[in-house]
């Protein structure tokens with residue numbers, strides 16, 4: 001009964017159906033499209049690092065925007081089915097690991113124009129725990145962005161709301177000239193997630 005309800009909810013979801021119809025690997029693809037059309041984070045020819053990339057919806061959207069001249073590197077704990085483009089690579093890697101920034105730098109042709117992160121912890125259902133784990137992943141993403149972005153580069157990261165959200169936002173503000181938190185239309189209303197958009201990396 002419960003499973004049946006869940007199935008119905010999934011089938012009824014507009015972005016879920018649209019992703020199936022348009023050949024995107026996740027409904028999350030529409031979140032990136034909506035954020036990018038408003039904030040212009042990714043442009044043609046860019047080098048993009050996508051943290052927590054599986055199953056690959058954001059990789060597809062990023063590749064479409066950067067085109068043939070750009071480069072996209074996806075990173076995830078899980079294997080991502082390869083995309084049929086020479087300029088999209090994926091790495092199996094824990095973004096919390098000490099070695100992550102160096103491993104990533106070895107795979108990209110030059111410092112990145114944009115780092116995007118949709119990394120999510122396994123949901124426990126306990127709001128506070130999920131929030132803290134999400135902030136840990138967001139901090140790991142910020143650390144990687146700080147080591148891999150070119151000066152002036154852009155950053156996008158998902159964070160679940162909770163008590164440490166404001167502190168995290170301040171940490172991002174210190175490193176970028178423009179920072180804003182946003183929730184795209186494709187993000188479920190009942191989800192506690194929002195996205196931090198940051199532009200103009202101030203390299204130290």
Ligand SMILES: C[S@@+](CC[C@H](N)C(=O)[O-])C[C@H]1O[C@@H](n2cnc3c(N)ncnc32)[C@H](O)[C@@H]1O
Pocket residue numbers: 025026028029051052053054055056057058059075076077078093094095096118119120121122137
């Ligand atoms: C919501 S999914 C990302 C969806 C993706 N943006 C898309 O459009 O297909 C979150 C991903 O974060 C990954 N993840 C969670 N913790 C991670 C970690 N420590 N290092 C790397 N990836 C991680 C998960 O394996 C999962 O694939």
